[in-house]
Amino acid sequence: MNTIIRTVDADYPDPSVIAEAAEILQKGGLVAFPTETVYGLGGSGLNGDACKRIYEAKGRPSDNPLILHISQLSELRPIVREIPDASRKLAEAFWPGPLTMIFPKSENIPPEATGGLDTVAVRFPSHPVAMALIRAAGLPIAAPSANASGKPSPTRASHVAFDLEGRIDMILDGGPAEWGLESTIVDVSVTPPMILRPGAITKEMMERVVGEVQVDPAILEKPSADLRPKAPGMKYTHYSPKAEVYLVRGDLTAVQEKINALAAEEMAAGKKVGVLATEESRKGYHATTVLSAGSRNRLEEIGANLFKMLRKFDFLETDIVYAEVYPLEGEGMAIMNRLQKSAGYRYIEAEDGKEREEK
Ligand code: TXA
Numbered sequence: 201m202n203t204i205i206r207t208v209d210a211d212y213p214d215p216s217v218i219a220e221a222a223e224i225l226q227k228g229g230l231v232a233f234p235t236e237t238v239y240g241l242g243g244s245g246l247n248g249d250a251c252k253r254i255y256e257a258k259g260r261p262s263d264n265p266l267i268l269h270i271s272q273l274s275e276l277r278p279i280v281r282e283i284p285d286a287s288r289k290l291a292e293a294f295w296p297g298p299l300t301m302i303f304p305k306s307e308n309i310p311p312e313a314t315g316g317l318d319t320v321a322v323r324f325p326s327h328p329v330a331m332a333l334i335r336a337a338g339l340p341i342a343a344p345s346a347n348a349s350g351k352p353s354p355t356r357a358s359h360v361a362f363d364l365e366g367r368i369d370m371i372l373d374g375g376p377a378e379w380g381l382e383s384t385i386v387d388v389s390v391t392p393p394m395i396l397r398p399g400a401i402t403k404e405m406m407e408r409v410v411g412e413v414q415v416d417p418a419i420l421e422k423p424s425a426d427l428r429p430k431a432p433g434m435k436y437t438h439y440s441p442k443a444e445v446y447l448v449r450g451d452l453t454a455v456q457e458k459i460n461a462l463a464a465e466e467m468a469a470g471k472k473v474g475v476l477a478t479e480e481s482r483k484g485y486h487a488t489t490v491l492s493a494g495s496r497n498r499l500e501e502i503g504a505n506l507f508k509m510l511r512k513f514d515f516l517e518t519d520i521v522y523a524e525v526y527p528l529e530g531e532g533m534a535i536m537n538r539l540q541k542s543a544g545y546r547y548i549e550a551e552d553g554k555e556r557e558e559k
């Protein structure tokens with residue numbers, strides 16, 4: 201399949217390009233497009249075959265449901281069975297934006313879109329290209345992240361092309377995604393609402409609007425038989441570059457000493473070693489490749505760069521990556537959730553050097 205790639209302005213996308221993309225979606229084809237979180241791989245959410253094609257293109261397990269994207273609030277009612285009170289308040293506060301809510305699903309949605317579940321995930325994105333495309337298609341658009349299954353989510357059109365060129369009909373290149381981490385997922389069909397995937401809209405932000413919000417205990421720890429995440433997609437090892445990733449924690453000086461010692465050993469053995477550092481710490485490391493994800497004082501910058509850096513280590517054929525850790529709450533929760541998954545929950549304690557496989 202020949203994948204058409206079109207550049208669009210992120211703020212004022214050309215209506216004729218949007219119309220071309222919308223027509224592909226209406227005919228059951230697949231179009232990757234930018235959102236404010238990551239690039240999505242869109243297909244008609246009302247067309248079971250289009251949804252199947254999404255799974256095939258990504259190599260995604262079919263029990264992992266898709267998110268339906270809408271472009272105005274009136275499009276919510278026809279696809280859900282019920283609109284709980286908390287969801288109204290959250291929609292008012294955070295839609296359009298990087299928040300996905302789980303609702304009881306209506307009959308209109310084919311089972312392929314929801315992996316057979318009787319709930320449906322809905323998001324109203326704020327990116328002008330996403331909005332224009334959904335509006336022009338006149339359909340709820342099913343869109344998982346536009347990466348090959350298991351790879352870090354794409355924050356650039358080039359990442360999408362690298363993973364999916366030849367497997368989808370079109371890529372709209374609207375430049376880098378602003379947030380760089382996937383949307384927060386909150387289940388509003390339970391009381392209090394429960395976060396199933398942390399993202400840019402934090403627990404604290406939602407609590408200001410709806411009172412208590414719980415966090416699925418499985419999302420910050422290694423999933424196990426007793427601790428199974430409620431969002432099916434969160435159980436997979438994910439976001440994983442080819443390199444073995446280790447999270448190194450402790451006092452910064454100890455972390456730097458530990459990483460430098462480990463890197464020296466591995467490099468002597470012929471390995472390519474990467475360090476995922478910050479603006480503040482990068483100069484203290486010696487390894488094959490030292491990348492800064494941004495400033496520790498601006499966690500949103502670290503979030504925006506994380507997947508790009510993981511992909512860069514892949515491209516440089518890095519064998520081992522040592523990464524610094526971030527706070528497990530507030531904005532850090534989303535970063536740590538993705539980092540822990542990419543590391544398969546492997547931690548190294550800088551002070552005692554023991555490897556530990558948990559939080
Ligand atoms: O930011 C985002 O949300 C991006 C952009 C493109 O909008 N999309 C995205 O989709 O990250 P995806 O498919 O990569 O992640 C969807 C997650 C999966 O973990 C899936 O299991 C969960 O949402 N999910 C979808 N429907 C669900 C449901 N009914 N109940 C629980 N979890 C659900």
Ligand code: MG
Nearest residue numbers: 344345353382
């Ligand atoms: Mg994904």
